[in-house]
Amino acid sequence: MVSATLTAARAAQHAQLIRQIHTAKRDLGLDDDTYRLTLARFAAGKTSSKDCSAAELHAVVEHFHDSGWPRAGGARQKPLSPRQKKMWALWQTLADQGKVRNRRMAGLLGWIAGQTDNQVQRLEWLTPAQEHTLIESLKQWEAR
Template sequence: MVSATLIAARAAQHAQLIRRIHTGKRDLGLDDETYRLILARFAAGKTSSTDCSVAELQAVIEHFHDSGWPRPGGVWHKPLSPRQKKMWALWQTLADQGKVRNRRMAGLLGWIAGQTDNQVQRLEWLTSEQEHTLIESLKQWEAR
């Protein structure tokens, strides 16, 4: 039999993770639709954080960290621009299709460095033309 203390501790952990997810959503500048799509992808189709298990909530938080949201004590990166979000979404789609082995931000940045003449290491260093070219390249890669 599970003790009342253990049940209360699990409920408190669940509530804390939900608060962290909502903070991450705000900090990353996610609109409600994007947020719910992320939940659905990492929480077996669930679109409400209250319906998620602790493990699913932790997976969403890990995805937020991969997207630039800092870990506790980490360095904050500014939220992604719409074009950067598009690159990230396309990268995740390619990973879902098995065309990319490293679905993390480091994988995308490595690919970007290899695709740009000046070997850009950070998304915010891309020019508008480079962003456009990279998005189109990702779209073509996805179509293949």
């Protein structure tokens, strides 16, 4: 009886971790190849989440958190500063114009990482000078 309960609990935990990983994949905008390479990196070469152990799945979830995917029940994300709101608004305008394929925050953060010398991956890590330069770049892109 106890063994069956433990097995059911482990299966439920495994299923929950797989759901988290697939949600993170979607939220982070990962394509299938990138997702499977990430699994292989943190799960001893396995490329399917169903084949992974709970420990391997935890490692993948932690990697996604380290990559910017928010933790459930964790600290709330800071509200955007006025400059960050401006970048977000310009990004959405570019998406509406069809100039940006990924209108989500992950798309903006990817673009920012490519535009900054130190490959900044979070809005709060930008310096005021970087924010100004990025806003001006987005404005010029919109005008083209």
